[in-house]
Amino acid sequence: MEATPSPTGGTSVAIDSDVLVIGGGIAGLTATLAAARAGADVRLVSYKQSTLRNASGLIDILGYLPDSDGPVVDPYAAIPDLPSEHPYRIVGTDTVEEAMALFDDAAANYRGGHTDANALLPTHGGTIKPTARYPASASAGLASDERDVLLVGFEAMTDFDAPRAASHLAAADVPFEVRGVTIRFPGDLRADAKVTRYAKLLDTDGTVTVRGRDRPVREALAERVNPHLEGEERVGFPAVLGDDAAGAVREALAERLGAAVFEVPMGPPSLPGLRLEDALFDALDAAGARFETGNPVVGFDGDGEIEQVYVEKNGAEIPYAADEYVLATGGLVGKGIESERDEVYEPIFGCHIAQPDDRYAWSEHDAFGDHEFARFGVQADAELRPTDAADDVAYENLRAAGSVLGGYDFAAEKSGSGVSIATGYAAGRSAAARVR
Known part of the structure; x- marks a missing residue:
């Protein structure tokens, strides 16, 4: 110095x-x-x-070329x-x-590095998005997968209208049947609860009270979803399924639902981000x-x-020097x-x-x-x-x-x-x- x-x-x-x-x-x-x-x-x-924290968590290389009619298949090949x-x-x-x-x-x-091709993932709005890398939590939701899907939304999370998203996906001619339902998240989370509050509760498998009984939240959530399943092999939730123990949350839900579980990327604030x-x-x-x-x-x-350069700290301008x-x-x-x-x-x-x-x-x-x-x-x-x-x-x-x-x-x-x-x-x- x-x-x-x-x-x-x-x-x-x-x-x-x-x-x-x-x-x-x-x-x-x-x-x-x-x-x-x-x-x-x-x-x-x-x-x-x-x-x-404001991004979806998806990593795009190149989804569309100017004036193109559809998404880019291989972004590396399209760069020239x-x-x-x-x-x-x-x-x-x-x-x-x-x-x-x-x-x-x-x-x-993250997944997607095994191929140069873009993957196609559903968004919370019900569109299909080409992307090069995606969180493991979203991998069971690929639009190229032909297994049928049930999308599950929560009443308090108005950013994800699962029935509407499902309707849009169906109109996009995806190779699977898709429905959407909206349920009440178990427990007494406030209507304005942050996504991190949902994640923490699921991470710890915390206790929630359902009809006067204390239950582990993962079990209670699965029980709320199960009556809506009609043989779907995949279930998509808004991207709030844990943080530190996200994999364990998905595995526990998948076991109780008898279906693969994935997260649908959401807008800000974004837990995958x-x-x-x-x-x-x-x-x-x-x-x-x-x-x-x-x-x-x-x-x-x-x-x-x-x-x-000068960095302002508490009203003072502190010099920072570097070679590059x-x-x-x-x-x-x-x-x-x-x-x-x-x-x-x-x-x-x-x-x-x-x-x-x-x-x-x-x-x-x-x-x-x-x-x-x-x-x-x-x-x-x-x-x-x-x-x-x-x-x-x-x-x-x-x-x-x-x-x-x-x-x-x-x-x-x-x-x-x-x-x-x-x-x-x-x-x-x-x-x-x-x-x-």
Whole structure:
């Protein structure tokens, strides 16, 4: 550490590392893990908690190509068909595959790595979603499985209307019969109980009172579902079936129901997302990486190369110095990119973001049109270093990863988590290689 002038006056001691990753989403976590496993001393700083708790827990590489009629079967084979500025084209197909191998190792409770093909999973809205990786808890729910399905919703969880979801799935011409029922979850959970409350109760097989009798909750839940079964071989529940003991919860329910049990991915707050967050932070711990959340990066020193950044803590601006930096702060939704009436900009380093001068060209009249703003983001070179308006590298020791990058529409493509993992991996490995 060395004493450096503070922008608020006086001197501060710079907190040093080989690589400093800014941003705690899946791109930042992957960059940190990749750099740490490559032997670098890595620190992650993030203003907010990981956004994974708001994600479904499904990991998409590429679900749809522009103007395609249906879902992509093999996302790796489709990458060469993407525009040249797409992040996948920048890092290359081999890097995407290596990045997913890193993910598979860190998230051992995920499935889908046995094949290059996308899986098709039902969502809580009753649609079919192509995805590359999915939690083991969802694996019995694959839409390609021909076994009949009973979907079970809970009265207090209005986000999952099981009969409606079943009706939508049936209309999608799935290769199985599907019905939906809504039951009251056993016990006296409040109507506004958090998903973690359901999970904890099922984890511990806690006692609930049903018609004046105390019963283990797993047994009581199975007894409420059993009268609705009409020979279905699979039963799907909203994704609240335990956390630390999720596998044991599913096994206990499956035994009592005589059917395979799976979870249907839900919207935020997402228990599968929280489980994935735990797995990735455990991997960071094992790799020796350091991380901290709750404090924003508010400035930096450097011209052509980042010398240090300033992290705001309790009103003071603390310098953090590193040899290499990774920017993984998110896109327009995550506030890694900001917008005003006449400008879109990256707020920490002022990285260039290409945009039409006419604000009305940022979007289309059709809500589901080809919106320019969906592709707003930092442009980068082959090493993911941000470039300026003349396509020159802005900072030699800065790399960008995840949805802060431009050139792709992750919502339309269903590619958000895959791009984050691939570019996070590439940025982390490249940063680590430069400091060894």
